Amino acid sequence: MRKAIYTALATLAFSNPVLAMDREYEVTITNLTRGQSFTPVFAATHRPGPHLFEVGAKASDDLAALAEGGDTAPLVATFGADPAVSEAKTATNSLLGPGQTVKFTVMAKRGNNYLLSLAAMLIPTNDAFVAVKELRLPSSGETMVMVPAYDAGSEPNDELCANIPGPVCGGVGLSTGVDGEGFVHIHAGIHGSGELIAADYDWRNPVAKITVKRMR
Template identity: 50%
Template sequence: MLVPSTGRRSVETTEKSTTRGANPMKRTIYSLLAGMTLLSLGTMVQADEGMYAVTVTNLTRGETFTPIMVATHKKGTHVFNLGQPASPELAAIAEGGDFGPLSTQLLDSGVAYDVASNGGLLAPGASTTIMVKTADDFRHVTVTSMLIPTNDAFIAVNGIKGPKKKKHSRVVMSPTYDAGSEPNDELCANMPGPVCGGEGGSPNAGGEGYVHIHAGIHGIGDLSSADFDWRNPSARIVIKRMK
């Protein structure tokens, strides 16, 4: 649940980023990447401003991560709750890799200090480091990204407290979650990305209706479970305080 408040807001990325004016959920991941531009909101720097280096490693054998969103925000902010329905903003990430709506919601509600992204896909076995600003009242961190090819799978760090002291780190192992917002038909027409090239959003209503641990790829549609199934954890996230 997002808690409205006031505070300084900015958006930066290590490569490219997107916030307001985000791409529609049903565009392919290629459209999402092509439409990303660098934006900056706010110029004030708090006296207690710091920096986190957030390193994400893809631990799956055959799944790719869409552009990863990292946000620093106030305590009590969570972008999902297990066993509860996914918000439209979370569904946009899980179904189409589009973090624009969630980024905008975090910034406009005043709970976020900074939102950043690596601006590209993360292949199996690869790592990327994203720099994101923090401050004393904004030390909690959220990380999220879609797995492709899937219908609505995502990895996440859901509002944990980051380290306060310089050079200290926190390590989180993320499973793959299912947003429950789209049927897991495993049809390429409903999955974006380089493998399938489909759209991020199934035309069929349904899904489980709540966020849960994903059951993986079973080979019921266009995907081979031998190539694209995984075992948890799916991502290793290291949050290191740089300053």
């Protein structure tokens, strides 16, 4: 009888991909700024290998698309095509305003070496983004990190509305034919050098509190 029970459980696990392979995590993001909103969030669970960005290195075209225009599609496509990635998706579908919190779930295949990478643009900015790269998913309980805003270095920080998308400015997203600093680094904030008022839109790091909780 005991053998039959074990056999039945093994058969159920094998026939159910979620039971056999997947673990579920709840991700909570709180916007700590006083004047910036976060665009919809790109999120991916993956093994070591895929890199969202490296501080001091040039941003990929995919990351520039997100940092300048809030476009998650290129990152979803690139990460989704990588065999080391368990899940890649646009995890939220609306702006996250100052002081607001959003929750969503991500899945990862069974194993102890899965990581979480996520990113969202800060608006109104030229190419600022909030991100976590290669955060180890907890085997149990939860993990909390405080994260800064990064500068993609792909567009000049002119703070002009013509080059800033979103409800505040309504400008273009991805800018072509211009270069920024050329490398990813911690963002210096809004200085009021263009059309943005520093008192309204500047920030001090960290800009987000992120918690990842193992659900099953």
